Amino acid sequence: MLISDSQKKILSLLADGEFHSGAELAEVLGVSRSAVWKQLNGLESLGVPHAAVSGKGYRLSRPIELLDGAKILDHLDEQHRAKISSLEIHDQIDSTNTYLSSLARQNAPSGSVCLAERQTAGKGRRGRQWISPYGSNILLSILWRFQHGPAAISALSLAIGVAVIRALRRLGIDKAGLKWPNDIYSEGKKLGGILIEVAGENEGPCYAVTGLGLNLFLPEEEAGAIDQPWTDLGRIAGGRPIGRNQLAGELIDQLLKVLTGFEQTGLAAYLDEWREYDCLCGESASVFIGAQQFDGTLEGIDAQGFLLMRDADDRLRAFASGEVSFRRAFP
Template structure:
């Protein structure tokens, strides 16, 4: 279901989170009050909650900031803006990663950026669904082409994680870190995740679609299906508003140069910084690879980006992939 033009206009009017009367909305949109009411009823399907109070009118449960291309591009420096070949914003899409993967097969160039107000088939690692109501979070994917094969960019998600933390710190969010291999965490809870999908020749040209989902505002009722502790920027920023367009722009501004330069620099350029942001080091945890479970104390990552774990027998293991789980309850 695509959002109707009149629904988008109503959302734009209600975006400030204040009350607006039915008469005011009807006049602004040139329609009857009953037509306004019908359009409002359709917002539930988008995960948008609103209140209707007699004598006051209608108000969204929380203010939203709809995405706008000019507002996003304004946050990019001129050199980074030159790396953007195209910027698309979708009201609703299956998945920004899936969309760009389709375009990549049609020879779309590097720097194609896709954002969405809502995904209906958003993807996380291992096939998990990414939960996000309309107009509330960051759903971002960027296509980039590389001359070397997939093995040369195997640690790309770690470098992109560094770029995400840089962007958050530029916006004053200092209490976020990285959980190997591709999660953004804050105080033991998941704030976002990175999903990179690579296709191409084993030893030749390939492309990568880098997807980022970042929680800006995630209502409790929408997060019921999430199977792990989670948080959002609304909570960790102490109620200080984080502009959604500026956040999207800062993220793109930091991620693009990582993608453009990774074949030249590799992980080495980001290794020390990643270790600084590592929120797992020193934790007793389990690593799951299929049905196998390995327990021990995590000791960061090596120069290849492999996770290091020291077990109870003082053996040091290195993991190229796997699912990490803390062995103690989150605080």
């Protein structure tokens, strides 16, 4: 279902979380009050519930902050703002990564940025769907072109994880960490995920579409289909409001800082910081590669970004890929 212009106008009016009468909304939209009611009911399917109280009118169940390109750019430093070739905000899209990958094949330049209020086919790791109601979270992708082939950027997702934690710490969020290879976690629960899709010549130019999904607000009813423990920034921050446009701007600023320099520095520039943010070092865990399972204690990552695990026989294994499942029950 696509959001209509009338629904977008209604959302803009109700975004403050206050009551607005049906007559006020009808006048602004130039429609009947019954048409307003129908448009509001249509928003329920987008994950935007509302309340109606006789004598008061309508209000959203919670305030929302819609994405605004100008407000986002205000939170980038001048150097990184100049690196953005385009910034698009979609009300609804299948996937920001899929969209930018399509543009990349049409020779779109580095610095193409795409955000969405809602995705219908958001992609997580191993084909999982990324769940997010309209206007609630961060759904972001950036296209960047590199000169030396996919092998030269094989550890990019680890550096991108560092960039995400840097952005969160700038906003006073210090309870987030990294789970190898590309997840953002807090106290044993998933907060966000990174998905990087690379295409191009083995030894020549290539491009990477870096996608980030980060939970700012995820209601329990929307998260019912998620098959792992999850959290959002609202819970981590203890209800302290976090501006969605500010968050998007800080994230883009830090992501661009990594993307513009990674081909020169590689993982080495981020290795110590990644290890500082590693939330599973020392934990008992299992690594799954296809049908194979390896058990042991995690010992961080090596200089190439491979995950290190010591098994019961004191053998140290290094994994270039795999799915990690940890055992400790976090509070």
